[in-house]
Amino acid sequence: MKKKLxxxxxxxxxxxxLAKIGMVVIVLWVIVAICAPLLAPYNPTKVDVANSFIPPxxxxxxxxxxxxxxxxxxxxxxxxxxxxxxxxxIVAIVAGVLSMVIGTTIGLVAGYFGGKVDTxxxxxxxxxxxxxxxxxxxxxxxALGSGLGNIILVLGITxxxxxxxxxxxxxxxxxxxxxIISSEIVGCSKWRVIRTHVLPNVIDSAxxxxxxxxxxxxxxxxxxxxxxxxLPASIPSWGQMISSGRSYIYTSWWLTMIPGIAIxxxxxxxxxxxxxxxxxxxxxxxxxx
Numbered sequence: 062m063k064k065k066l067x068x069x070x071x072x073x074x075x076x077x078x079l080a081k082i083g084m085v086v087i088v089l090w091v092i093v094a095i096c097a098p099l100l101a102p103y104n105p106t107k108v109d110v111a112n113s114f115i116p117p118x119x120x121x122x123x124x125x126x127x128x129x130x131x132x133x134x135x136x137x138x139x140x141x142x143x144x145x146x147x148x149x150x151i152v153a154i155v156a157g158v159l160s161m162v163i164g165t166t167i168g169l170v171a172g173y174f175g176g177k178v179d180t181x182x183x184x185x186x187x188x189x190x191x192x193x194x195x196x197x198x199x200x201x202x203x204a205l206g207s208g209l210g211n212i213i214l215v216l217g218i219t220x221x222x223x224x225x226x227x228x229x230x231x232x233x234x235x236x237x238x239x240x241i242i243s244s245e246i247v248g249c250s251k252w253r254v255i256r257t258h259v260l261p262n263v264i265d266s267a268x269x270x271x272x273x274x275x276x277x278x279x280x281x282x283x284x285x286x287x288x289x290x291x292l293p294a295s296i297p298s299w300g301q302m303i304s305s306g307r308s309y310i311y312t313s314w315w316l317t318m319i320p321g322i323a324i325x326x327x328x329x330x331x332x333x334x335x336x337x338x339x340x341x342x343x344x345x346x347x348x349x350x
Contacts, residue, residue, distance in 0.1 A: 076337050083333030090327050093143055094150040101140040102128075105297040109135030117315050130315045132306065138319055141297040145320065148298040149327065152213055152282045153275040159217030160274060164224020165267045169255050171225065172232025182225065189222045198281060202290040212291050216278050223270050231263045272335035276328040283324055299324050 076084075093100060112135040116123040123130065129138040171182035189197070201215040235241060236259075244254045285291035286300030287307075294301060299320040306316025 076341075079333045080337035083330035083337070086326055086330035087334060090146055090330075091150060094146040097143045097147050101137075101143045103137040103140040105136060105140040105144040106295065107136060111135065114309075114313050116313075117319075120315070129319055130313075132302070132316055133309060133313070138302075138315065141302055142299070142320060142323060144297045145299045145302060146323070146327075148209070148292065148296065149279050149282065149324075151209070152216065153278045153331075156213045156216035156220065156278045156282075157271045157275045159213070160220035161224055161267050161271050163218065164221030164270075165228050165260075165263070167221065168225040168228025169232055169259060169263070172229040173236060173251065173255055173259060175236075179229075182229075186222055186225055189219075194219060195281070195284065198285060199288070199290055202285060207291060207293055209292060209296065212282055212285060215285075216281055220274055220278065220281075223274065224267055227266050227270060228263050231266055232259055235259065235262055269335065269339050272331060272338055276331040276335070279324060279328055279331075 109131070112127070112131050113133055115127050115131040115135075117130040117138075118125050118128045120130075127137050127139070129142065131137055132141070167182050167185075171179040197219050198215050201219065202211065205211040205215065241254060241258055244258055245251075249257075282291060282298070283300030283303065286298055287304040289304065292298050292301055294305065302320040303317045303324075306313065306320075310317050
């Protein structure tokens with residue numbers, strides 16, 4: 062463990078400025094999500110119509126009592142932004158892990174067993190690719206209904222294709238190597254070979270894809286909620302904040318601008334870190350920079 066931490070620290074020191082900034086933003090995002098009850102100044106669902114449409118404190122007419130202003134029913138924007146970070150974090154991690162498990166499993170099975178199994182798996186991948194991602198997600202949400210659990214499930218079962226294709230390609234590249242053949246010769250079962258020899262050699266790629274897909278998951282959750290097929294209005298989320306504020310975009314810009322900036326910063330930071338992880342695990346890419 063100490064050796065791994067040392068190697069990680071060495072890679073971190075070699076990381077570029079953008080990757081380091083991305084890490085800082087992600088760490089702050091996680092801390093804010095975990096400590097939301099301690100950091101939020103108000104109840105994010107408390108309605109106070111008398112204090113509706115208060116601009117941010119740095120704008121004309123703003124109040125120091127509400128640093129980022131209030132929405133159309135007087136709910137504090139900062140509090141809703143803080144609690145909304147929890148939703149984004151939960152959706153990104155759980156849906157990302159679910160997609161990784163499904164896609165990695167299919168990729169391992171298709172690449173290792175080959176033949177008809179590979180053909181069937183790849184035809185399923187082709188069918189998934191034939192439909193736009195958002196179209197499939199909307200269809201599933203219509204069938205299942207709104208809710209946090211359903212949106213995690215939908216994003217998880219519609220985001221596994223990149224994992225399956227990448228893992229399958231890597232399994233095919235190592236399928237005939239000596240250590241795999243030797244394990245089969247000594248009598249190891251196929252599933253044991255996959256678990257102990259194949260999976261450790263492809264898991265890095267799956268983790269890299271997960272970091273890249275987390276940003277897409279956050280954006281997808283916000284898009285589905287914006288379209289009215291994601292989380293209900295009772296749950297504060299960044300997508301819900303944008304959706305409820307779109308009717309007032311010309312008069313109360315902060316209702317959509319502030320959660321939009323939060324989504325942009327977190328998604329961009331995740332992409333920066335994902336690029337760094339991808340480059341760090343590939344000596345050719347690392348050496349070219």
